[in-house]
Amino acid sequence: MIRHIVLVRFRPDVSPEAIAAIFADLHAIEGKVPGLLSIASGRSESPEKIERGYLHGFTVDFADWAALEAYQVHPDHRRVGAALVAHAEGGLDGILVFDLPIA
Template structure:
């Protein structure tokens, strides 16, 4: 199993609807990239304040690292990333990706 977690900082000028539309695009990748097993997303929801400005995130699950790699370089992912990255506060500097395999442990 492989989990692909991405945290995002959108431009402050965006509306809630524009952000929602970005996540609709991301979630839609599951229809064209069969390696995607699940997609979950949400807005930061804690009083802890440890999000360092990242207000939104999503998680995609794959069976393995090979399937994740197919997704990363899939033309549909590249196209959606090309639409979402310009909506971020500072381009790719406003994006954090973290992949791990929970079955491997530490």
């Protein structure tokens, strides 16, 4: 399994409603990409408080690398990705992506 981890620093002027709409659009991709197992999203609730401004994020679990690749080129993913970049602080600089193979 591959866990796709995305952390976002949204601009201060982006409303909670706008963030919720982006995440709802993300969740709408479930069931559209073979091998996409699950999506979880939300705001950090870490008691450590060391998010460094990356207060929102999501994970997407994939069966394998091929499923992640299919997701990356899917038009719905590209649309959500463009919305994330448009609303992130500094555009792409406000987004971190980490892909972790899970045994």
